[in-house]
Amino acid sequence: MIKIEKRNDVPMALYFFTPFIAIILTILGGGIIFYILGFNPIEALKFYFITPISNLYGFSELLLKATPLCLIAIGLSFCFKSNNWNIGAEGQLTFGAIVGGGVALLFYNQEGFYILPLVILAGAIGGMFFALIPAILKTYFNTNEILVSLMLVYVSKLLLDYLVVGPWSNPEGFNFPETRQFSDSSRMPLLFEGLRIHAGIFLALAAVMMSWFVLYKTYLGFQIKVSGLSLKTAKYAGFKGKTMILVVFMISGACAGLAGVGEITGPIGQLHRMISPDYGFTAIIVAFLGRLNPFGIIFASLVVALTYLGAETAQIFLQIPKYTGQVFQGMILFFLLASDYLLFFKVKILNLKKNELRH
Amino acid sequence: MSLDISFIGILIGSIMASSVPLILAASGELITERSGVLNLGVEGMMIIGAISGFALMVISDNLFIAIIGSMLSGVIISLIFGFLTQSLLTNHVATGLALTIFGIGLSAMLGKNYVGIPGKEFPVLFSGLKESIPFFGPILFGHSVVLYFAFALPFLTNYFLKKTKLGLVVRAVGDSPVSASNQGINVILVRYSCILYGGAMCGLAGAYLSLIYTPQWIENMTAGRGWIALALVVFATWSPIKVLIGALIFGGITILQLHMQAIGFRIPVQFLSALPYLMTIIVLVVISRDSRKIKLNTPTSLGRIFYKEK
Numbered sequence: 154m155i156k157i158e159k160r161n162d163v164p165m166a167l168y169f170f171t172p173f174i175a176i177i178l179t180i181l182g183g184g185i186i187f188y189i190l191g192f193n194p195i196e197a198l199k200f201y202f203i204t205p206i207s208n209l210y211g212f213s214e215l216l217l218k219a220t221p222l223c224l225i226a227i228g229l230s231f232c233f234k235s236n237n238w239n240i241g242a243e244g245q246l247t248f249g250a251i252v253g254g255g256v257a258l259l260f261y262n263q264e265g266f267y268i269l270p271l272v273i274l275a276g277a278i279g280g281m282f283f284a285l286i287p288a289i290l291k292t293y294f295n296t297n298e299i300l301v302s303l304m305l306v307y308v309s310k311l312l313l314d315y316l317v318v319g320p321w322s323n324p325e326g327f328n329f330p331e332t333r334q335f336s337d338s339s340r341m342p343l344l345f346e347g348l349r350i351h352a353g354i355f356l357a358l359a360a361v362m363m364s365w366f367v368l369y370k371t372y373l374g375f376q377i378k379v380s381g382l383s384l385k386t387a388k389y390a391g392f393k394g395k396t397m398i399l400v401v402f403m404i405s406g407a408c409a410g411l412a413g414v415g416e417i418t419g420p421i422g423q424l425h426r427m428i429s430p431d432y433g434f435t436a437i438i439v440a441f442l443g444r445l446n447p448f449g450i451i452f453a454s455l456v457v458a459l460t461y462l463g464a465e466t467a468q469i470f471l472q473i474p475k476y477t478g479q480v481f482q483g484m485i486l487f488f489l490l491a492s493d494y495l496l497f498f499k500v501k502i503l504n505l506k507k508n509e510l511r512h
Numbered sequence: 513m514s515l516d517i518s519f520i521g522i523l524i525g526s527i528m529a530s531s532v533p534l535i536l537a538a539s540g541e542l543i544t545e546r547s548g549v550l551n552l553g554v555e556g557m558m559i560i561g562a563i564s565g566f567a568l569m570v571i572s573d574n575l576f577i578a579i580i581g582s583m584l585s586g587v588i589i590s591l592i593f594g595f596l597t598q599s600l601l602t603n604h605v606a607t608g609l610a611l612t613i614f615g616i617g618l619s620a621m622l623g624k625n626y627v628g629i630p631g632k633e634f635p636v637l638f639s640g641l642k643e644s645i646p647f648f649g650p651i652l653f654g655h656s657v658v659l660y661f662a663f664a665l666p667f668l669t670n671y672f673l674k675k676t677k678l679g680l681v682v683r684a685v686g687d688s689p690v691s692a693s694n695q696g697i698n699v700i701l702v703r704y705s706c707i708l709y710g711g712a713m714c715g716l717a718g719a720y721l722s723l724i725y726t727p728q729w730i731e732n733m734t735a736g737r738g739w740i741a742l743a744l745v746v747f748a749t750w751s752p753i754k755v756l757i758g759a760l761i762f763g764g765i766t767i768l769q770l771h772m773q774a775i776g777f778r779i780p781v782q783f784l785s786a787l788p789y790l791m792t793i794i795v796l797v798v799i800s801r802d803s804r805k806i807k808l809n810t811p812t813s814l815g816r817i818f819y820k821e822k
Contacts, residue, residue: 186618186621190621190624238605240552240605240609290793290796290797290800294797294800294801295800295801296793296796296797296800297746297796297800299550299552299605299815300742300743300746300792300793300796301793301796303552303739303742304743304789304790304792304793305789305793307736307739307785307786307789308786308789308790311782311783311785311786312782312786314782315780315782315783318782319780431613434609434613435613437606437609438609438610438613441606472624473621473624474620474621474623474624474731476616476617476619476620476621476731476732477617477620477621478617479613479614479616479617479620480614480617480618480621481617482610482613482614482617483556483610483611483612483613483614483615483617483618484614486606486607486609486610486613487592487596487607487610487614490596490600490602490603490606490607490610491596491600491602493600493602494600494601494602497601
């Protein structure tokens with residue numbers, strides 16, 4: 154007989170181990186789906202998870218995709234840890250890219266060392282501002298931040314669409330929905346000749362260090378963690394809830410804005426409609442898979458970045474749509490959430506004796 | 513003048529057609545949310561309904577099987593969400609997002625061989641009356657059976673929630689799961705049923721798109737309608753009749769865009785497209801500002817995990 158008991162406290166080792174279980178189950182699940190669709194599962198999985206990173210270029214592409222995911226997830230960890238459900242990072246990324254891109258376009262025909270820092274700063278401020286909307290509405294009007302931040306994603310994407318088709322479209326661009334190319338001074342420096350990996354990765358690493366410091370070494374971090382565990386306790390302790398909500402949203406928005414600016418000044422080099430393959434949503438998976446822990450998030454962003462790359466490789470070799478990456482991303486989160494059950498409940502297999510059954 | 517009036521009739525008819533997927537998905541999600549469950553997987557369930565409806569139509573050449581199958585596939589995919597949130601007590605927001613992401617990916621994978629296959633004409637009712645009566649003809653007649661069902665659904669939903677005992681049970685579970693449970697109601701079972709029902713309606717909404725509205729399969733063809741449906745439930749402050757009104761407004765905005773583009777009107781289409789989202793935010797602010805109002809309308813336990821010690 155199976156008996157389920159609630160645990161009194163979560164075993165830490167298991168807490169950091171279950172993400173690995175989720176990843177293994179996802180790979181198995183992916184194999185099964187490939188098998189059903191008539192592919193050799195081993196071969197298909199090889200195209201997905203090994204081929205993409207079997208050379209230096211592939212490895213650079215992995216880091217390139219992991220950079221925005223890591224940045225956004227770091228920001229989100231502040232919100233999620235304090236029970237603020239910002240799920241509109243995609244919108245904050247887009248708005249950050251719009252503001253940063255706007256500054257880059259101002260300097261489209263100029264060069265200068267000061268331009269890139271200005272563009273990056275503008276992007277961070279843009280994202281921060283956009284995240285403040287759900288935060289302010291939540292703190293002063295009691296609105297649900299999940300719904301507001303989500304709605305704003307579509308507003309920002311439509312704004313970007315309007316700008317690249319209308320007022321910001323390239324005058325010499327034959328009506329393509331894109332802006333001018335940014336000048337070289339607005340572009341992230343490349344780290345290696347011939348590879349696309351750029352200096353934006355240092356922004357992500359800085360964010361990791363910053364978040365570790367803030368979360369584990371400062372009073373603000375303590376407040377965030379306590380609020381996440383129990384809002385009542387936080388209130389009792391006299392924490393100013395409103396300020397904290399605004400701050401975590403601002404951090405989260407700034408990180409997403411930086412990710413947006415990293416994309417347009419890095420691999421893209423201009424604004425157009427498709428600046429992000431839903432990094433803002435996927436980063437939610439990264440934040441969960443990384444257990445909201447700064448170093449866990451680095452690891453998780455690499456894993457999830459691989460699903461993007463794998464989908465591209467599989468599209469070429471197996472002729473399957475690149476949306477399949479999302480099958481893996483969805484499965485990772487499903488399995489992770491499911492395995493969390495083991496954290497909160499003990500599953501005991503009991504061997505009942507006859508006299509025990511009578512009771 | 514008569515030409516103008518008949519044009520307006522046709523316009524209203526097309527607004528109604530474009531609002532159908534929103535009504536179906538939002539009515540389903542409304543029941544789910546009324547039971548206290550926030551399922552953000554609407555978009556994912558719709559797209560799965562769209563591909564399975566279309567694929568079944570191609571395989572079986574039978575539209576009835578396709579429609580029923582799309583609803584069943586919505587039920588199956590929502591069962592994942594139900595199992596995770598109700599049996600394994602996972603977070604509703606994260607699970608719903610995973611469902612949407614998973615659904616979009618899976619639908620593209622399943623639909624690989626169906627891209628570019630032409631759809632089949634879906635039978636419409638009373639097509640003779642549509643032509644013969646000016647103005648009212650195109651509004652009332654010549655639609656698919658799914659459209660008539662969609663327009664009846666909000667009224668049925670309203671009746672169910674307000675006048676039936678089961679409806680009361682659903683509302684009780686959403687407002688106060690603990691006391692409902694103490695009254696001997698099986699909260700988990702009620703929530704499971706509401707989730708599966710929501711899945712069926714979202715599946716049907718997707719099939720309406722791929723079988724009737726634009727009869728073909730295109731990757732990601734729901735194009736954010738699931739998110740609009742989610743917004744619509746909030747916009748309607750969880751009231752079925754207001755879902756119908758809201759769906760006509762949001763559907764109207766979509767149709768208006770097409771016509772304004774054609775006329776060359778000056779307001780950028782993107783601003784019109786953004787309107788449903790902005791209006792939803794405004795409604796949220798208005799209803800949330802007053803704590804009494806939000807208590808009246810919002811299912812109190814929305815999105816919260818219910819666990820009963822055994």
